Amino acid sequence: MDAEVQATPTTPTVREAGEFAVVAAVTARLPQSALVLLGPGDDAAVVRAPDGRVVVTTDVLVEGVHFRRDWSSALEVGRKAAAQNLADVAAMGAVPTSVVVGLAAPADLPVAWAESLADGLRTECAVVSVSVVGGDMTRAGQVVISVTALGDLEGRDPVTRSGARPGDLVVVAGRLGRSAAGLALHLRGDAGLLQRHAELAAAHRVPAPPYAAGPALARAGASALLDTSDGLLQDLGHVARGSGVRLELDAAALEDDVRALAACAEELGEDPWAWVLGGGEDHALAGCVPAGTALPPGVRVVGRVVAGSPEVVVPGVARPGSTGWDSYR
Amino acid sequence: MDAEVQATPTTPTVREAGEFAVVAAVTARLPQSALVLLGPGDDAAVVRAPDGRVVVTTDVLVEGVHFRRDWSSALEVGRKAAAQNLADVAAMGAVPTSVVVGLAAPADLPVAWAESLADGLRTECAVVSVSVVGGDMTRAGQVVISVTALGDLEGRDPVTRSGARPGDLVVVAGRLGRSAAGLALHLRGDAGLLQRHAELAAAHRVPAPPYAAGPALARAGASALLDTSDGLLQDLGHVARGSGVRLELDAAALEDDVRALAACAEELGEDPWAWVLGGGEDHALAGCVPAGTALPPGVRVVGRVVAGSPEVVVPGVARPGSTGWDSYR
Numbered sequence: 001m002d003a004e005v006q007a008t009p010t011t012p013t014v015r016e017a018g019e020f021a022v023v024a025a026v027t028a029r030l031p032q033s034a035l036v037l038l039g040p041g042d043d044a045a046v047v048r049a050p051d052g053r054v055v056v057t058t059d060v061l062v063e064g065v066h067f068r069r070d071w072s073s074a075l076e077v078g079r080k081a082a083a084q085n086l087a088d089v090a091a092m093g094a095v096p097t098s099v100v101v102g103l104a105a106p107a108d109l110p111v112a113w114a115e116s117l118a119d120g121l122r123t124e125c126a127v128v129s130v131s132v133v134g135g136d137m138t139r140a141g142q143v144v145i146s147v148t149a150l151g152d153l154e155g156r157d158p159v160t161r162s163g164a165r166p167g168d169l170v171v172v173a174g175r176l177g178r179s180a181a182g183l184a185l186h187l188r189g190d191a192g193l194l195q196r197h198a199e200l201a202a203a204h205r206v207p208a209p210p211y212a213a214g215p216a217l218a219r220a221g222a223s224a225l226l227d228t229s230d231g232l233l234q235d236l237g238h239v240a241r242g243s244g245v246r247l248e249l250d251a252a253a254l255e256d257d258v259r260a261l262a263a264c265a266e267e268l269g270e271d272p273w274a275w276v277l278g279g280g281e282d283h284a285l286a287g288c289v290p291a292g293t294a295l296p297p298g299v300r301v302v303g304r305v306v307a308g309s310p311e312v313v314v315p316g317v318a319r320p321g322s323t324g325w326d327s328y329r
Numbered sequence: 330m331d332a333e334v335q336a337t338p339t340t341p342t343v344r345e346a347g348e349f350a351v352v353a354a355v356t357a358r359l360p361q362s363a364l365v366l367l368g369p370g371d372d373a374a375v376v377r378a379p380d381g382r383v384v385v386t387t388d389v390l391v392e393g394v395h396f397r398r399d400w401s402s403a404l405e406v407g408r409k410a411a412a413q414n415l416a417d418v419a420a421m422g423a424v425p426t427s428v429v430v431g432l433a434a435p436a437d438l439p440v441a442w443a444e445s446l447a448d449g450l451r452t453e454c455a456v457v458s459v460s461v462v463g464g465d466m467t468r469a470g471q472v473v474i475s476v477t478a479l480g481d482l483e484g485r486d487p488v489t490r491s492g493a494r495p496g497d498l499v500v501v502a503g504r505l506g507r508s509a510a511g512l513a514l515h516l517r518g519d520a521g522l523l524q525r526h527a528e529l530a531a532a533h534r535v536p537a538p539p540y541a542a543g544p545a546l547a548r549a550g551a552s553a554l555l556d557t558s559d560g561l562l563q564d565l566g567h568v569a570r571g572s573g574v575r576l577e578l579d580a581a582a583l584e585d586d587v588r589a590l591a592a593c594a595e596e597l598g599e600d601p602w603a604w605v606l607g608g609g610e611d612h613a614l615a616g617c618v619p620a621g622t623a624l625p626p627g628v629r630v631v632g633r634v635v636a637g638s639p640e641v642v643v644p645g646v647a648r649p650g651s652t653g654w655d656s657y658r
Contacts, residue, residue, distance in 0.1 A: 037382060037487075038487055038489065041490075042421065042487070042489050042490055042555070043386060043416075043417040043418075043420040043421055043555055043556050044384045044385060044386035044417050044418055044420070044421045044423070044478075044480065044487075045384070045385050045386070046382050046383070046384055046385075046421070046482070046487050047382065047383050047385060048381065048382055048383075049378035049381055049382055049383040050381060052377065052378055052379060052381055053366060053375050053376065053377055053378055054375070054376050054377075054378040054383045054479065055373045055374070055375055056373060056374050056375075056376060056427065056429055056462065056463060056477070056479060057372060057373035057374070057429070057463060058429040058430070058431050058463060058464060058465050058475070058477055059431065059465045060431035060432070060433050060465050060466075060467050060469075060473070060475060062433050062467055062468065062469045062473075064470075065467060065468050065469065066467070087372075088372040088373050089372075089373055091372040091373070092371065092372055092373045092375070094373070098385065100385055100386070100387040100477055101387070102387050102388065102389035102431075102475045103389070104389050104391050104473055133385065134385060134386060134387060135387060136387050136388045136389050136475075137389075138389050138390075138391055138394060138395070139391065139394050140389075140391045140394065140471065140473060141393075141470055141471050142469065142470050142471075144389070144391075144433055144469060144473045144475075146387070146389060146431045146465075146473075146475030146477075148385070148387055148429055148475075148477040149373075150383065150385060150479075151373065153375070158366075158367055158371070158373075158375050160367065160371050161370075161371055226371070226372050227372050
């Protein structure tokens with residue numbers, strides 16, 4: 001983790017540089033993809049929408065709520081801000097096409113922090129070959145980053161939360177519980193712990209959503225799909241209620257996720273199952289496919305869909321206390 | 330202006346209601362337009378993009394910077410938040426198609442405030458027959474509202490800031506200086522003043538951008554167009570530099586705007602020309618058209634484009650001290 005960027009005579013604050021200079025400096029770090037017909041600098045950008053529809057999603061990240069500047073570098077915050085929105089596009093079965101960003105920040109924010117944030121946004125967007133096409137910058141008491149991502153469905157129907165049917169399999173792409181473990185590590189604030197479990201700590205600061213699995217599952221005929229931003233059980237609960245079905249997860253299929261967290265959990269005295277079932281922010285994708293579907297790379301079966309009351313159960317695993325995220329609790 | 334909404338036993342706070350209940354209450358107030366293929370409630374929305382391209386713009390409004398809860402009702406804040414983004418879409422010569430909204434707010438925000446904000450967003454979106462198709466809600470120390478608006482170019486080229494040519498006319502749609510006058514009135518905080526000039530005070534709280542003039546000017550062949558969100562002189566400066574031309578405004582053509590503010594300016598001891606030339610947030614549209622263009626309704630000529638150093642001049646008018654907005658100064 002980088003040290004926090006401090007304002008110095010050679011790295012002025014945004015107040016000293018002025019809004020227009022900062023916007024220019026940030027924009028210069030944002031190359032434009034072939035999908036962009038008109039990039040930053042006008043009242044609005046213009047982006048291709050090849051199939052005549054556009055997928056759109058927005059998320060807000062707040063300093064002290066979603067990230068801390070003493071835990072995460074600006075580059076990491078930028079990557080995370082982009083990742084969680086790009087994952088939402090993938091969770092519709094779409095491919096991302098562009099991102100716009102709003103940054104509200106205190107006037108004493110170092111310009112270098114804003115520039116590194118732009119680098120992080122660019123880096124994560126580059127994973128899916130898109131670019132930041134526009135934005136806005138203004139003053140606030142704390143850093144607030146709003147990202148809106150657009151996507152293209154390539155002619156397919158969006159994969160919603162309501163299409164799961166009894167007989168389908170429950171599938172997951174991406175790893176589970178790692179961000180929650182990393183958060184627990186950062187909350188302890190012990191340098192030795194953070195060093196021993198550096199990969200998990202990093203997974204909290206920068207998630208690695210399985211973007212390609214979204215459109216791949218859509219092509220394979222997925223009946224439901226979503227981003228597990230609030231935790232596997234809570235998010236699959238939306239599928240259960242949306243589709244009117246019962247999801248039975250197979251504890252054995254999640255053992256690998258639990259095992260990968262076991263050493264860290266033991267050292268912290270925490271329950272790795274709570275992280276795997278209740279931890280959000282890994283931005284794994286979860287959903288359902290008809291039985292017999294050829295699974296795309298990186299997608300694994302974790303349960304099955306049955307008729308019954310719309311809920312998610314994991315036979316054999318004690319229900320963790322916290323099963324998800326409420327921004328106000 | 331409505332009194333500020335207070336939390337009471339019958340209007341709980343967002344902490345008391347919980348994130349999901351508030352999102353549900355807000356979403357229920359947002360009917361969906363025919364352009365929307367999939368509305369709020371999934372990972373992302375899906376909206377029509379008829380011409381295979383999408384116009385996208387984003388703006389962030391911060392409590393204490395862009396609005397005050399003791400000046401503006403939640404409904405007014407919602408209208409303003411939508412208006413400034415919809416105006417940016419119109420300023421490309423496009424028609425708006427949808428809006429997404431992020432709301433970060435203290436946990437003690439009354440649910441009723443969030444609901445009224447949604448009503449305001451819906452009301453302003455309805456002016457251009459679009460809807461709020463998605464959003465995000467989270468906790469923050471002050472109210473921060475991020476709006477992203479999408480639009481459709483109906484097969485036309487976007488109207489940028491760089492197409493003005495010597496011989497063109499400078500045009501404006503919408504009124505100028507009213508929001509700045511209203512801000513000055515609110516800053517005095519005198520109830521009698523606010524009552525005597527209620528229309529101007531309201532113009533600061535809720536702008537009335539001339540949305541239809543944007544696509545109408547594009548159809549008429551406008552060579553440049555923008556939203557005067559930072560003030561007429563500052564924004565037309567972008568056209569001058571972007572197009573490499575000199576803009577000569579005709580003071581006589583702006584006399585009506587000045588006259589409409591004269592009584593208020595005299596009472597406050599301020600210069601109405603500073604409001605008309607330097608005041609932003611009316612979201613009037615300004616741009617250039619070739620000489621001889623048939624002007625759409627509501628569009629007036631305010632000057633001409635000549636060869637010369639890229640700047641904006643108003644012969645006969647002393648330059649006001651402040652000529653625009655910098656978020657950090």
